[in-house]
Amino acid sequence: MNISVFLFEFKHFIRSKAKLFSYIFFMLLCGFSIYNGYEIMHKQINTIAEIKDKQELEFIQITEWLENKKGPEDKPWVNVEDPYWSIRYTPSYVVKNPSALFPLGIGQSEHFGFYKKVTRWSSTYDSDMVEEISNYERLINGNIDFSFLIIFLLPILLIILTYNINGLEKDLKFNKLISIQNNKINHWIFNRLLFYLLLLLLSVDILILGVGLFNDEFYSTQSLFKLVLISNLYIISFSIVFYFINKNARSSSSVAFKMISIWLLFCVIIPGSVHQYVSFKYPVNYMTDFLDVNRKQTYEVFKLDNIDLYDILMEIHPELVQTKKAQEKTLDNQLIRRSISTIINQMNIDAANEIEIQNEDKNNLIKFSYFFNPVSYVQNLWSSCTATDYYSYRKFRLEIEESVLARNRLIVLELWRNNKVDKLTYQKYLGVLNNL
DSSP, X not given: OOHHHHHHHHHHHHHOHHHHHHHHHHHHHHHHHHHHHHHHHHHHHHHHHHHXXXXXXXXXXXXXXXXXXXXXXXXXXXXXXXXXXXXXXXXXXXXXXOOTTGGGOOTTGGGSOSEEEEOTTOOTTSTTTOOOOOOSOOSOOSSOOHHHIIIIIHHHHHHHHHTTTTHHHHHTTOHHHHHHHOSOHHHHHHHHHHHXXXXXXXXXXXXXXHHHHHTTOTTTOHHHHXXXXXXXXXXXXXXXXXXXXXXXXXXXXXXXXXXXXXHHIIIIIHHHHHHHHHHHHSOSOTHHHHHHIIIIIHHXXXXXXXXXXXXXXXXXXXXXXXXXXXGSSSOXXXXXXXXXXXXHHHHHHHHHHHHHHHHHHHHHHHHHGGGTOHHHHHHHHHHHHTTOSHHHHHHHHHHXXXXXXXXXXXXXXXXXXXXXXXXXXHHHHHHHHTTO
């Protein structure tokens, strides 16, 4: 490291309005993107808080109905002592709380729901949960994203800051004078480039660590330091490539052209080509199977005889054989019809699993491209650290699926056991329905 070269480059940086303005403008964008991430995060947190408050009020309402042994005044046929009605009227929500690092990468959060009201008919692919499943990078985002700025726009800033190193001297024909003054010309180029590399590394690290410190995640999360490592290695990788381009420079325009070509290749052309190939290999038709279950097979289930529905129920829930209602000689037709939702739910799960398998095949194909598509790898790795990637929302969908399963299993078992609901029993229901 040569301090005199650093001081020279610092003066050049300050005096160059284009470089200074580009750096300041980029940092302002980064600050705005983090602020935007905080706004989205706080909206989600406030919405989740409102949901929980509303849910508590509904729990209290049902408890009051149990005390008076009645249900809603406008629905006199509803008796909450009946498990069917008490469970049906009990609200269940599955929420995805935003991670503390959400402002550093909103990822796919704009394309996925973050809360879901669960009923016995719910599924992971309801209309409020359906979105375009994709794991490759989107070059167009609805909101400005910090990760997008670092991964796609920061290399352009690096180009602006370094494109004329060793090129400008050759443009002005005094490169030989520089060679005389600096015996190690490559060392001189390296130190000039190192100044801008350290400037960007320091700036980005301060932003990332600042978010972690503000969210009290500075000492408690490995993801924060993983983001620092990812960003540093990413910036260094581009800097190494740009160093060799500067080293063999013929002119500033030649260097700029080569740098921009590298950026276009790795940040636009390769991710875009992978996107197109994956879309061709796995067309977005994954909802067809699921819609067939809901539109066709569901109707067929309702047409089945009660004895056939009974056999299906026993297959899904073999523990029902030991219940009080199953021991009776005569089938309770109303009971069987009330249990149909668990059959439909199982069909939805089977269809959703097929969709998830298709999505996993698609993601595996994308992962196979990582060795020549490193930018998409960095993007997905970054989103994983901020819990806004495909797999984070897949985990959320699985939690919804488990909640629906728990609701249907509870209502079926309680109905077939012919139990009555009191306040103590209802508290047990809440524990099952809301994972308390």
